[in-house]
Amino acid sequence: MPAPAPDSSPLDLIEYELNGFHQSLAVYRQQVTSWYAQALDKASHATDLPSLLGMERVLRVGDSQVSVSMTDTDFASSVAVCPAGGELKIQSKFESVYDVPLGNLQVQVLGLDDGSSTFIQLDEQGKGSHHCAAGGRYQLRVQGGVSPAQVEALFASYDGLTVELEAWLRKEWSGFKPHWQASTASAIGSGILAGTWSAISEVWDSLSLVQDILKDP
Numbered sequence: 644m645p646a647p648a649p650d651s652s653p654l655d656l657i658e659y660e661l662n663g664f665h666q667s668l669a670v671y672r673q674q675v676t677s678w679y680a681q682a683l684d685k686a687s688h689a690t691d692l693p694s695l696l697g698m699e700r701v702l703r704v705g706d707s708q709v710s711v712s713m714t715d716t717d718f719a720s721s722v723a724v725c726p727a728g729g730e731l732k733i734q735s736k737f738e739s740v741y742d743v744p745l746g747n748l749q750v751q752v753l754g755l756d757d758g759s760s761t762f763i764q765l766d767e768q769g770k771g772s773h774h775c776a777a778g779g780r781y782q783l784r785v786q787g788g789v790s791p792a793q794v795e796a797l798f799a800s801y802d803g804l805t806v807e808l809e810a811w812l813r814k815e816w817s818g819f820k821p822h823w824q825a826s827t828a829s830a831i832g833s834g835i836l837a838g839t840w841s842a843i844s845e846v847w848d849s850l851s852l853v854q855d856i857l858k859d860p
Contacts (some may be wrong), residue, residue: 654820657816659830660749661809661812661813661816669706676806681748682859691794697756699711699712699713699737699738700712700713700715700735700736700737700738700789701734701735701736701737701743701784702718702720702734702735702736702750702785702814703732703734703735703736704720704721704723704731704732704733704735704781704782704783705723705724705725705726705731705732705781706723706724707720707721707723708721709721710738713737713789713794714788714789715788716786716787717782717783717784717785717786718722718784719785720781720782720783720785721782722755722780722781723747723780723781723782723783723784724779724780724781725775725776725777725778725779726777727760727777727782728777729773729774729775729776729777730772730773730774730775731752731772731773731775731781732770732772732776733750733763733765733770733772733773733783734769734770735748735750735765735769735770735785736769737793739795741774743767743796743797743800744766744767744770745793746764746766746767746768746769746770747764747765747766747767748764748765748769748786748787749762749763749764749765749786750762750763750765750771750783750784750785751763751782751783751784751785751786752773752781752782752783753781753782753783754775754776754778754779754780754781755779755780755781755782756776756777756780757779761773
């Protein structure tokens with residue numbers, strides 16, 4: 644879809660943004676899931692640009708939680724204290740508005756008081772548990788990266804949200820557009836048009852805001 648000309652009317656600009664809204668994740672999605680994602684991420688840091696892989700993964704152990712870059716493949720959790728029930732619950736997921744699990748992952752549970760070491764396989768939902776000594780201190784170590792399929796699952800979770808947002812935006816615009824068209828002729832030359840367009844711009848800045856949220860969930 645060709646970009647509108649610099650002298651395009653506000654109506655054309657808004658229609659252009661709406662028509663391209665469903666593609667708001669497409670380019671970013673391709674970059675992250677491509678084989679070149681790692682190289683692109685390094686380049687973005689070198690040039691002081693926003694990271695393409697700025698999303699984070701979360702490891703929750705009991706009441707403690709640690710967030711790391713999606714590209715980290717070897718990291719440790721915060722120290723967690725075993726609860727009175729003697730069971731330490733573990734969860735691995737993406738940091739997102741949706742609960743997108745990072746499952747089928749092996750983690751190492753380290754007993755800081757007794758020197759024990761136990762390997763646990765998290766299930767497909769990224770959940771697992773470890774029987775522990777109440778009051779004991781434990782730490783988890785993770786060795787393993789995020790697979791392309793898991794990244795795809797993260798983006799797929801936003802597909803429905805994108806559709807809902809586009810439908811809402813189109814509904815809002817369909818109600819406002821007739822009023823804009825009817826008032827444009829009389830507004831030109833009176834100074835009203837500039838103020839009206841300024842107000843509309845503030846409302847429709849939500850397009851850019853929503854796209855930014857989708858790009859960095």
